[in-house]
Amino acid sequence: xxxxxxxxxxxxxxxxxxxxxxxxxxxxxxxxxxxxxxxxxxxxxxxxxxxxxxxxxxxxxxxxxxxxxxxxxxxxxxxxxxxxxxxxxxxxxxxxxxxxxxxxxxxxxxxxxxxxxxxxxxxxxxxxxxxxxxxxxxxxxxxxxxxxxxxxxxxxxxxxxxxxxxxxxxxxxxxxxxxxxxxxxxxxxxxxxxxxxxxxxxxxxxxxxxxxxxxxxxxxxxxxxxxxxxxxxxxxxxxxxxxxxxxxxxxxxxxxxxxxxxxxxxxxxxxxxxxxxxxxxxxxxxxxxxxxxxxxxxxxxxxxxxxxxxxxxxxxxxxxxxxxxxxxxxxxxxxxxxxxxxxxxxxxxxxxxxxxxxxxxxxxxxxxxxxxxxxxxxxxxxxxxxxxxxxxxxxxxxxxxxxxxxxxxxxxxxxxxxxxxxxxxxxxxxxxxxxxxxxxxxxxxxxxxxxxxxxxxxxxxxxxxxxxxxxxxxxxxxxxxxxxxxxxxxxxxx
Numbered sequence: 001x002x003x004x005x006x007x008x009x010x011x012x013x014x015x016x017x018x019x020x021x022x023x024x025x026x027x028x029x030x031x032x033x034x035x036x037x038x039x040x041x042x043x044x045x046x047x048x049x050x051x052x053x054x055x056x057x058x059x060x061x062x063x064x065x066x067x068x069x070x071x072x073x074x075x076x077x078x079x080x081x082x083x084x085x086x087x088x089x090x091x092x093x094x095x096x097x098x099x100x101x102x103x104x105x106x107x108x109x110x111x112x113x114x115x116x117x118x119x120x121x122x123x124x125x126x127x128x129x130x131x132x133x134x135x136x137x138x139x140x141x142x143x144x145x146x147x148x149x150x151x152x153x154x155x156x157x158x159x160x161x162x163x164x165x166x167x168x169x170x171x172x173x174x175x176x177x178x179x180x181x182x183x184x185x186x187x188x189x190x191x192x193x194x195x196x197x198x199x200x201x202x203x204x205x206x207x208x209x210x211x212x213x214x215x216x217x218x219x220x221x222x223x224x225x226x227x228x229x230x231x232x233x234x235x236x237x238x239x240x241x242x243x244x245x246x247x248x249x250x251x252x253x254x255x256x257x258x259x260x261x262x263x264x265x266x267x268x269x270x271x272x273x274x275x276x277x278x279x280x281x282x283x284x285x286x287x288x289x290x291x292x293x294x295x296x297x298x299x300x301x302x303x304x305x306x307x308x309x310x311x312x313x314x315x316x317x318x319x320x321x322x323x324x325x326x327x328x329x330x331x332x333x334x335x336x337x338x339x340x341x342x343x344x345x346x347x348x349x350x351x352x353x354x355x356x357x358x359x360x361x362x363x364x365x366x367x368x369x370x371x372x373x374x375x376x377x378x379x380x381x382x383x384x385x386x387x388x389x390x391x392x393x394x395x396x397x398x399x400x401x402x403x404x405x406x407x408x409x410x411x412x413x414x415x416x417x418x419x420x421x422x423x424x425x426x427x428x429x430x431x432x433x434x435x436x437x438x439x440x441x442x443x444x445x446x447x448x449x450x451x452x453x454x455x456x457x458x459x460x461x462x463x464x465x466x467x468x469x470x471x472x473x474x475x476x477x478x479x480x481x482x483x484x485x486x487x488x489x490x491x492x493x494x
Contacts, residue, residue: 032058033067038075044177047166069103074110079390109196132156155198162207175222184228189329189396202235205267222284231294233269270298277306300347312459316356320375321368352458354383360410362401382428384421388414429483462488
């Protein structure tokens with residue numbers, strides 16, 4: 001089902017990807033192997049981890065058998081994600097047997113959820129580190145070297161890693177993730193993120209813009225701003241001074257945006273989007289993820305104002321039924337969500353919309369499930385990420401509600417949702433036939449070196465024949481001639 005993986009932010013094909021960094025600086029003779037699972041934030045965090053350890057002389061490797069330190073960056077959103085990690089740890093056992101001095105560590109959300117218990121359950125593991133403790137990794141590795149197990153899962157109210165310049169692992173030199181905030185305050189009843197990533201805190205806006213400018217100067221042409229809920233981004237410029245190299249300026253002791261606006265007040269997400277867009281009109285800007293309760297018309301008008309802010313919004317609905325949304329603690333109802341969809345269609349008529357949908361949540365009836373189906377009919381999503389409910393220990397839902405929907409019912413409802421989305425993904429793609437799409441070339445197609453691939457403004461994958469006149473990192477206009485349910489196929493036009 002290729003429609004499930006059109007968005008690189010949620011690209012299932014990257015799960016378990018081993019990150020490799022070109023050797024730089026002085027080496028300590030030790031090799032790091034780091035593997036990531038889960039959301040884009042985890043992949044971004046792995047880049048932070050690699051940066052911290054590169055400063056200590058570690059070199060990365062793509063073969064865990066050659067590693068001195070193995071880290072697996074984990075996800076706790078769904079049970080199968082944790083099962084995959086545990087199975088992977090078993091595969092590392094042989095390498096550790098051959099090299100008893102090898103350090104094996106578990107990072108990220110699964111580490112935060114299970115904490116020291118992980119050391120008891122997985123005798124192979126030496127280090128357990130939560131998402132806010134990556135700066136402590138060099139010290140923790142030293143503890144293991146001295147014969148101890150090491151754990152740091154302390155959550156922070158301040159840590160944003162704003163001063164760390166992430167290395168770009170397995171980068172194509174064109175697209176990059178830029179984290180703008182950490183944690184989440186929403187407390188959706190099905191979600192472990194507030195417990196594994198802590199309270200919400202926004203990163204210094206100056207450092208975000210400076211990082212994006214640095215990426216552009218190095219040849220990158222697309223950034224994706226990351227946060228669990230980007231629309232709740234809020235940062236005050238009075239918190240700390242602007243770093244050297246920021247595109248923001250200070251005039252007469254008054255901080256101003258590149259657009260000339262007064263930034264004495266707090267910077268919200270619409271402001272930040274504008275700041276990043278103004279780095280260069282040649283720098284594409286995407287973001288993930290929005291929350292229906294927080295996305296404002298101001299954000300939508302900012303997207304509409306700048307051609308380089310992509311016309312694509314990922315707006316998770318989770319359920320189309322107001323009662324289910326209430327017990328999910330989503331803090332909006334069906335009508336509110338539809339109002340936000342109407343606003344997007346009104347302000348950004350050409351905007352693509354994707355979503356997340358959970359089937360079989362606690363107590364969901366067939367009629368309530370049908371409200372999710374009719375919501376899909378109302379929006380006609382371009383893409384969707386669809387899951388059957390998986391109870392996560394420690395969440396509000398696990399404490400309050402019985403997971404009472406039989407597995408076969410969950411699966412039947414999921415199959416209906418998937419079939420419906422296939423229909424609408426194809427419908428949306430077919431509507432692009434004959435249109436000209438501005439595409440940022442990312443590289444060769446996975447299937448042929450005679451074809452380039454890249455993404456349209458609406459985040460659809462576009463395949464087209466290679467032209468010697470263009471290379472990856474450049475924009476081209478492609479006329480769409482045919483489609484699949486997730487891919488546009490065409491040719492370059494002047």
